Amino acid sequence: MKVHEYQAKEILRRYGVPTPRGEVVESADEARTAAKQLGGRVVVKAQIHAGGRGKGGGVKLAKDADEAAELTRKMLGMTLVTHQTGPEGRVVRKVFIEEALNIDKELYLGITLDRKLGLPVIMASSQGGMDIEEVAHKDPKAIHREAVDSILGIQPFQARAVADAFGLKGDAYKKCVDFVQKLTKAYVETDASLAEINPLLVTKEGDVLALDAKMNFDDNAMFRHKDVLEMRDLNEEDPLEVEASHFGLNYIKLDGNVGCMVNGAGLAMATMDIIKLAGGEPANFLDVGGGASAEQVKNAFRIILNDKNVKAILINIFGGIMRGDRIAEGVVSASREVGLPVPVVVRLEGTNVELGKEILAKSGLPLITADGMWDAAQKVVSAAKQAKPS
């Protein structure tokens, strides 16, 4: 789960992590009032769930409250395109007004899970503002790393090593040591999967603050963080994906025209892959889960058919413990209820597969049966190609 910058900073402040003073606004008037309170000279920042906002025109400096209001007026409702949003961009619905500070240094500080170590790892680099992936690619030695112990958490000497790696001295050094410890505590205690401060700001006055903040969270742990869950912004998510999640379906929309409905995440990915190998383009990833009941198949049909690009659908179910005839019955009844505007290729595996195929064939519905994944992929791709252009 992702949150906006202003929300990430709200969470971080609860852990004593210093951030610039700021206020989130939804109108130009609110922006003017906020800017006045913050001393006039402010930074106006578009709030969307994507990085690269600065380059896309979503972060601007205002010299006074009137300019802050004017910039906010322009920003609200605009579609911001960055390297992370894709060409369609994101609509700006909220703007964050933040006090402008005197920048001395811009650094990078991030924490995320290292899958190889099995522990959270702190990453620090002096190249603030740059993507850490880019730094890792060009000069991996420029990144200082500290693993966070699963029981003891971060130790003071590790925080000092980070401050040393930044080359900080005096007041800034001490404040940085404190910052690193508090940020790590926030990361662990909120079940975050990413806490990225880029840039980490050192001011001319020697203060250390989170100038930008990005936090992602472990979806599986959100049951114990109701306060974080409340920060979820559905405007930032694909409406079809949100709807699918209500049905317990794992759906991700893609750009192709071959819809797919599969049980199991690995098989669902493999189905997309084989559609591509057969010369088609998958329209989605969809895992209906282990059961693949008539109800789930029906919900999945509705979600897939909501995507107007879909010209044909491939159902690929490895029944396993579920009987093939039961799955076939489910597919038929769901198809009847939904009404199928496009051809559907069904590949079933499991016990009583032959009986299942018979049920599909006798249904009188536009259901095409297939033997194995390759046959299914070829049939669905050719069906999609034959479809009339809409």
Next chain:
Amino acid sequence: MAIWADKNTRVIVQGITGREGTFHAVQCREYGTKVVGGVTPGKGGTKHEGFDVFGSVREAREKAGANCSLIFVPPPFAADAIMESADAGIELIVCITEGIPVNDMIRAHDFLEKSNVRHVAEGRAASRLIGPNCPGIMTPGQAKIGIMPGHIHKPGPIGIVSRSGTLTYEAVGQLSRLNIGQSTAVGIGGDPLPGTNFVDCLAAFQADPLTEAIIMIGEIGGTAEEEGAAFVKKNVTKPVVAFIAGQTAPPGRRMGHAGAIISGGTGTAGEKMKALEAAGIHVVKAPSDMGQRLSEVWKRK
């Protein structure tokens, strides 16, 4: 022979009185697995579907001689169930549960490591965790410890290791249709921090005299496949066929499994396929080719 699970493995089911636990305990027993009971805290001393129910794993180990635990406990309590089994000295812990928080697993792994040091120091076997978020482990004709469909398997010489449940079934189905049996199929699970990884399984299959060839099924995210490839290059002499799911997956999106995500440009299928090929592994692009390709590179004895 096979790896880690055979007809002598004595299984208890943690969470046996739950819906999933009940259903699969019965399915495993019907397959012929020695299911010697189950554990549900507070319900010790009762019977459920003909199984003895114990109040703790320690009790199940002492009274029923269990050496393997199959876990169906809900996500918030699953890490605790894993640690309880490890503490009791259960040798094989198979966790089916999907959706365990990463922080819980970090602590469970730490606990497991420490309890293993203790067990080994005291002359007992160390615990192995398979999963979480996996279908389990299957030695055809001997033991089905998990949620996989038993009937598609047949005993034979091919070892399978996979991060995906249904893709394991796909590989098994393809092999069985070609009349090629399996020694053991291990689902290592789709989570970012699995207890058993590709390297563990590849080492065990290489050492197992009855395994003659291996299928490994990976997917996007992490570097476990690359580590497996490096291990194969150095240590594995048996032929290995591999498939990587997610060749068409968009970056930055979690593809169903918690661990299946391309982040910061790393963990792509292309990278993994390249590393596997460089290690002399036979990589297939289409998931439908796994069985066929294996039959070409493995010579029936």
